[in-house]
Amino acid sequence: MTRIAEAWRRVPTVSAKFLLILVPSLVVAVSLCSALFYYDRYKDLQAGLREKVAAIADVNAAALTNSLWTFDVPAIRNVIQAIGANRELVCVEVSDDLAEGWFVWPGSSCPSVDDSHVERRVIRVQNLQVGTLTLHYSQDVVREQLRQEVVNTAALLLLMLAGTIAAALAALRLTVGRPLGRLIASILEAERGGGHKQVNWGAADELGRVIQAYNAMLTRLGQEEAALRKSEQRLALAITATRSSVWDYDLHTGHYWWSKEFPALLGYGSNELPMTAETWSSLLHPDEAERVMAESRRRLRDHAMAYTAVYRMRRRGGQWAWIEDRATAQRDADGRALRLTGTMSDVTERVRAELDLAHERNVLQVTLDNTDQGIIKVDGDGRVVTANRRAAELLNILPEVLSGNPRFADIVAIQRRQGEFGEMGDDPDLYLSFGTGPGGAGMAAAGAAPDDEFGIPLGEPAGMIDQPFTFKRRRPDGRIVEVRTNPLPEGGFVRTLTDVTVEARSAEEIFNAMQELERAYADLKETQASLVQAEKMASLALLVAGVAHEINTPIGIAFGCATHLSGRTSTLAEAFESGTMRKSELAAYVATAGESSRLIEQNLTRAAELIQSFKRVAVDQTSEERRRFDLLAYLEEVVTSLGPTLRKSRHRVAIACSPGIVMDSFPGALSQVVTNLVMNALTHAFPADSKGHMVIDVDETADGEVEIRFADDGVGIPAENLPKVFEPFFTTRRGSGGSGLGLHIVFNLVTQSLGGRISVDSVPGDGTTFTLRIPKTAATASTAAAPPTASPTTTPVSLEKEPA
Missing domain, CATH: 3.30.450 (Beta-Lactamase)
Known part of the structure; x- marks a missing residue:
């Protein structure tokens, strides 16, 4: 059997x-x-x-x-x-x-x-x-x-x-063989390391329930393995990132084990170091071996649960590595150590950094002691952690007191007893940084403003001050010390003390000098405004002279016709009274009267039109009135008002503007701009006895502006003068009566009154073009009066015009 x-x-x-x-x-x-x-x-x-x-x-x-x-x-x-x-x-x-x-x-x-x-x-x-x-x-x-x-x-x-066997085998395969085969394949796949693959089989029979339970078990196993892998990965990454290894020592069996990272820390292969306590002790630095072994034996006797030690171990190449050993003991009920488990980490870089930091601290302290500025660092607990000799000198405190890391409040108390605060009465840092002391009322009574001087209320609770602040205090010996405090993110602050006695006195002198400069600048601005007004009045006087000259001719003709008609009337009246008047004389008188009346009416009408045109231009130039006007008609009026001046020369002005462009702006400013540009060209652009041309070309833009280009075919502007044409008082004709304000006034009128912008383009010998872009509808009064966004010297230019 x-x-x-x-x-x-x-x-x-x-x-x-x-x-x-x-x-x-x-x-x-x-x-x-x-x-x-x-x-x-x-x-x-x-x-x-x-x-x-x-x-x-x-x-x-x-x-x-x-x-x-x-x-x-x-x-x-x-x-x-x-x-x-x-x-x-x-x-x-x-x-x-x-x-x-x-x-x-x-x-x-x-x-x-x-x-x-x-x-x-x-x-x-x-x-x-x-x-x-x-x-x-x-x-x-x-x-x-x-x-x-x-x-x-x-x-x-x-x-x-x-047939029965075949059917039975088929039924067995379908009901038992196939699910069992898939189950076996899944198990073999898991054994080969291919992962946990669930069995794709769903049935309500016993095998179906078995496979369902198996799949559920695989799901739980996969989750547990994933969590375990993640935990192992985190542990491995943590060990690798911290350059650490894990060790375990069983005191009962004497078995010593460490992870593969420990030999790698010292440059050995994973199998080169036998896992024994003797191997570990043989790698210790000779100067530290006895101490480390004594501490290790002490771990077995005391009842502590955790230990930390730092010592050196020999690398494979003979160098020494600093190792930080952290251990945890497992003890029985009587407190006897049964097992030690811990980690060993390579902290060579940290130890070297600490040694370097200690050296740097010494260097820093020497540097601070040789600095002319006093420096104090106070931590979040209100204790002085760093101070130099200069700080002790300016605080009138012994250096030994500061080097002993006293509390900042004690330093303030010492100064208070010595009367170092003078009229201030106390140290604001004591309240602003730690929220102690008498508070704002006490500080105000001591002579310091609670808010304005320091920018924050005095007596504020600790942790509320997060902005640097500065104040000055006068010592009893008359020296002025500037105290600057900068809060630290982790709490506390860094305070610098600077002897600013000389600087304070110099600052007072500079303040007085600045007041004098402000008065001089105000006088200069007033003088400049007067000169600009004088320039405007000169332009108006030129307009009046032109008006007088233009009106003189039609009024003279009308006066001559009236005189001639008056003489003929007297002659005809004498003939009529004497009875000698002939029909031919009456016909001749009628003809003379009609022609004289026609000439008188024609010339007086011409004079009235000129007067009306000149009146509008004159009123516009002397007022800041805003109104709607036709741009072409107004430019023709302005050019007409300049007719007497233009007829004295051989130069001509042409206007290229489409009719129907209506402006809602300040015509006086526009008239002043055109007049100044024409006069500037007549003065600087054309040599004597030359015949020049000026063109005013106007185009509408799609953004609701008009572009006015004033161009001449004169001598142009030298390149070195081009950036300065809009500066006030710049002129190359100062000995010939030039004021240097003409183009400066043009710039101000365009950018401020008209709310536009102006640029100049010129090539020496090839004329000059001024380009104005002004809105058809001017801005409001407050906006129009705002200063330009760019100074004249920064206006993009490619040609330069000599200012009037």
Whole structure:
């Protein structure tokens, strides 16, 4: 039985075990059923054979009755041969009792066969026995038929068995084999390191529930493994980032273990250092080995749970590395150490940085002690942590007191007792930085403003001051010390003390000098305004002179015509009174009166138009009135007002402007600009006895502005003068009466009154172009009066015009 059980366990597949159970069971069951069936079938076939032979015997016995009675041998033989045609019969015997004859088929006698069977019939004629019919038959036919049926049935049963096995195997594969195969594949995949792959199978049977539970287990296992991997990764990253390693020492077994990072810290391979306490102790620095080993033994005796030690260990190359060892002890109920676990980190860089920092602190302290400015650093607890000798000197405190890290309040108390605050009465830092002391009222009573001087209320709670502040105080010996305090983000502050006695006195002198400069500047601005007004009045005087010259001609002609008409009227009146007036004289007078009246009316109308035009220009130049006007018509009026000046020269002004451009602006400012540009060109652009041209070209822009270009074909502006053309009082004709304010006034009028901008472009020898861009609708009064956004010297220019 043991061998059978062992052989059964070695069967490799469930299908094989299933077949080993199914096939014998089916064979045995089918064999038993077939044996019972064919035993009954054999009995039925035997009974049928006997019935058939009996029927043959009954039928042929009646057929032989007449033949035997008549002793008709041929008939008897024919009947016997007919009987022998049945293949179930082995031998046929007919006896003739009357003639004592004997007939046998197929031989002379019937063979004696054990398994043969005999069926006899007595042949009677009228109750007289005349013979006997004996039929010998064999059951070979029955057995052959039974064998054939068995063979056919066996073939059919084999087919059914094969189909049943195939169906059973298919059902087994679908219900058991396939899910088990997927489950096994998932397990093998996990064993090969391919990860936990869930089984894709859903069924409500036992295997389905098993696979569902397996998938749920894989999900939980995956989550736990992911969390474990993340934890391991974090631990590995933390160990790697901190250049640390983990170690463990079992005091009971003496087993010492460390992670692979420890040999790497010292430059060794992972297998080069045996994991023993002796290996660890052999790497210690000789100067520190005894101390470190003593501390290690002490860890076993005391009851502390955590330890920290810093010591040196030898690297592979012979250098020494600083190692920080942090350990945690596991103890039993009696406090005996059972196990030590900890980390070792390479802190060489930190130790070196600390040593360098200590050196730098020494250097810094020496530097601070040789600085002319006093420096104090106070931490968030109000304790002095850094101070130099200069601070002790300016505070009139011994350097030893500051070097002892006293509280800042104690320093203030010492100064208060010495009377160092003078009229101030106390130190604002004591309240502003720590929220202590008498508060704002006390400070105000001491002579310091609670808010204005320091910018923050005195007596503010600690932590509320986060802005630097500065104040000055006068010491009893007359020295003035400037105190500057800068709060630190972590709390506390840094205070600098500077002796500003000389600077304070110089500042007072500078303040007085600045007041004098402000007064001088105000006087200069007043003078400049007067000069600008004088320039405007000079322009107006020029306009008046032009008006007088222009009106003189039409009024003179009208006056001459009126005088001539008055003389002719007197002559005609004398002739009329004397009665000598002739018709021809009256006709001549009428003709003279009509012509004179026409000339008088024409010239007076011309004079009235000139007066009206000059009046509008003059009023515009002397007022700041804003109104709507047609730009083309107004430019023609301005040019007309300059007619007398232009006619004295050979120069001409042309206007290129589209009609219908309506401006809502300040015409006086525009008139002043055009007049100054024309006069500037007449003065500087053209040589003597030359004939020049000036063009005023106007275009509308899409952004609601007009672009006015004033161009001349004169000598141009030198490159070195181009950036200065709009500066006040700049002129190259100062000896010839130039004031240097003409283009400066133009710039101010364009940028302030008209709210636009102006630029100049010039090439020496090729003329000059001034480009104005002004809005068609001027800005409001407050905006128009605002100063320009750019100074004249920064206006983009490409040509330069000599200022008037």
